Amino acid sequence: MHTRLLRIVICRLAFATLITTCFSAVQAQENAPSQESWDAIFIGGKRVGSVYTKVTPLEEKSKKYLRVEVTTSLSFKRLNDAVTMRQRFGTIETPEGEVLRIDTRTNSGGGEMRTFGDLDESGSLNLTMEGNGQKKTEKVAWNKDVRGPYAVEQSLARSLIKPGEERTLKSYVPDLNKIITIKLLSQKIEPVELGGGIKRDLLRVDSQVTTPDDRRMPELDTTYWVDEGGQILKTFTDAFGGYITYRTTKASAEAPITSERLDLLATSIIKTSTPIKSSETVRQAKYALKSNDIALKELLPDDIRQKLLPNADGKTGTMEVTTQDRSSGNQGPEKVADEYFQPSPLINSDDSRVQEITKTATRGVTDEWDKVVALNNWVSRNLRRKNFAVAFAPASSVARNLSGDCTEHSVLLAALCRAAGVATKTVVGVVYVDSLGGFGFHMWNEVYVNRRWVAVDATFRQSEVDATHIKLGEASLASVAPYESFLTVVRVFNKLTIEPLETQ
Numbered sequence: 001m002h003t004r005l006l007r008i009v010i011c012r013l014a015f016a017t018l019i020t021t022c023f024s025a026v027q028a029q030e031n032a033p034s035q036e037s038w039d040a041i042f043i044g045g046k047r048v049g050s051v052y053t054k055v056t057p058l059e060e061k062s063k064k065y066l067r068v069e070v071t072t073s074l075s076f077k078r079l080n081d082a083v084t085m086r087q088r089f090g091t092i093e094t095p096e097g098e099v100l101r102i103d104t105r106t107n108s109g110g111g112e113m114r115t116f117g118d119l120d121e122s123g124s125l126n127l128t129m130e131g132n133g134q135k136k137t138e139k140v141a142w143n144k145d146v147r148g149p150y151a152v153e154q155s156l157a158r159s160l161i162k163p164g165e166e167r168t169l170k171s172y173v174p175d176l177n178k179i180i181t182i183k184l185l186s187q188k189i190e191p192v193e194l195g196g197g198i199k200r201d202l203l204r205v206d207s208q209v210t211t212p213d214d215r216r217m218p219e220l221d222t223t224y225w226v227d228e229g230g231q232i233l234k235t236f237t238d239a240f241g242g243y244i245t246y247r248t249t250k251a252s253a254e255a256p257i258t259s260e261r262l263d264l265l266a267t268s269i270i271k272t273s274t275p276i277k278s279s280e281t282v283r284q285a286k287y288a289l290k291s292n293d294i295a296l297k298e299l300l301p302d303d304i305r306q307k308l309l310p311n312a313d314g315k316t317g318t319m320e321v322t323t324q325d326r327s328s329g330n331q332g333p334e335k336v337a338d339e340y341f342q343p344s345p346l347i348n349s350d351d352s353r354v355q356e357i358t359k360t361a362t363r364g365v366t367d368e369w370d371k372v373v374a375l376n377n378w379v380s381r382n383l384r385r386k387n388f389a390v391a392f393a394p395a396s397s398v399a400r401n402l403s404g405d406c407t408e409h410s411v412l413l414a415a416l417c418r419a420a421g422v423a424t425k426t427v428v429g430v431v432y433v434d435s436l437g438g439f440g441f442h443m444w445n446e447v448y449v450n451r452r453w454v455a456v457d458a459t460f461r462q463s464e465v466d467a468t469h470i471k472l473g474e475a476s477l478a479s480v481a482p483y484e485s486f487l488t489v490v491r492v493f494n495k496l497t498i499e500p501l502e503t504q
Contacts, residue, residue: 038253040195041074044241046262049074049085050253051245058092065100066093068148076262083264089149097147097154099172102127113345127177131345131394136478138177146170146179152207152222157230161186161205176487180217183208192225192234195246202227202234218293219490241267241494268493270430271438276468276500279432280460283323285467286502291315292495299492301471304329305455318501321467324454326369331451339476340423340448346411346477347426349418351396358419368422369449372456373463375416379409380461409458410443414477423448425474427455428486430498432468439498441489444469470498 034056041049051072058065067090074085085106092101102125103116117127117140125140147154151171161167167184187204194200202225209220225234237243276282289296295314302308305324310317322328343350361378362371382402393401395415398408410426417424425446430439444457444465455465473488 038248038250039245040248040253042244043262044267046259047257048076048262052253064095066095068093075257076264082261091148093148098144099146099148102148129345133351134343134345134348136344140177146172149173152182152184152224153232156205156224156226156232160230161226163188163203179212180220181210194234200227200233219487239490239493265440269433269436269438269440270496270498272499274500275437276432276434276503279434279468280466282467282503284504285321285500287319288499288501289317289319290497294491294495299472299488299496303471304452306471319470321470323464323467325464326450326452326454329452334451336423336448339478340425341418341421342478343418344478346394347414347418348394348396349415351399351415353399354395354415355419357399358416361416362420371420372417372422372447372449375420376413376456376458376463377461379413379416379458383409383412406443406459410445413445413456413458417447425453426477427471427474428489429469429471439470442469446474467503
């Protein structure tokens, strides 16, 4: 499941050294040809990819514009499967940085998803997510001081920041469909290792990110090291064990990765001191939790299955998890929001193959819960090829290829259940993996049956999900920003410890 996290982090962080040289050059010579830059990406000390940026001056009806094109390529592995991701992000904007058009295309191995939009006369961004025969459109409130995901780079390139200076910017993050506020805190000049034995004295600039409602997003905080011309030569973000970019040459950025590739699955396991035996049979559990820097209440929700009991410090506490059935807990409303019934670009429940499977698997079944169980079992039986190479395939592709990891199980089951008329969520969290001695990031589902959200897991063929499943977030995957629910996983990566206290 882990590669969805990279999409979110890439949207904000892989722009961290992208266009300072380009914008400086274009500003100085408006009629100049396209400008280019290259950066190398390292995660956990291993090179995993590159960022290529191209900025082209345009002129139309005597008005000047810039076309910014950013291509991010990533390559790593999960267990024995190689994973390749590619994202192309583009804008049309004024020389001053006002965004007029956004266009993002991502291919994670399951087909291309496109998110695009234009600023209209009312000052709103009409944003559309398109893929797999589906379209979702939303209107995003906008104003002229909002910049693209590279707001920091634009600001530092156009106006040098001095040691001790503070600066506040607004930046739009497409995959989250959010306008965030970035506070830059310029520190002091310090020696910085740039790789290959090169060391330079650069100005350190720290950033703090908040949402429109002033909620901190420390998982997106980044440190920039800037030269005397406003170019960002290095960035660091405390995600995935250290996400670093370096300004480099094209040859260096595109050079084949000859060393052992990063295994994102192995590095993301939350190890426990005490093993949990036969984890799939555990029906009640109590865990001790500790967060490095974020309050537990911001990381772990309460629901019918799990109850968080934080200590006074907010960063330590316990959690009790109990296996539920369709009658557990208090009943909710008679009906839930339409988004849990409707098709979307990822959960395209109106696809012909998805519809066909639903009819076949539920033939002769009339009870709603029995339909869910039948569909859950069908997915578990038929997705035999545990393919970790695909990052995020839509349900229509999974229905035909019948391969994938927990993400593909969850997306397909959600589509099948919606095709059967059952409201369905996708859930992201962690689950204990016996063979790895700890908790790994995982995805499963909840269905609304008997006026309750009931957890089911097609990966493990569980209609009563065991108590080693701990939820971090949930989503309908119906909006133009379907990946926001995965942001909570970025928050806990290498920052949360879980120790079993009692299991039965």
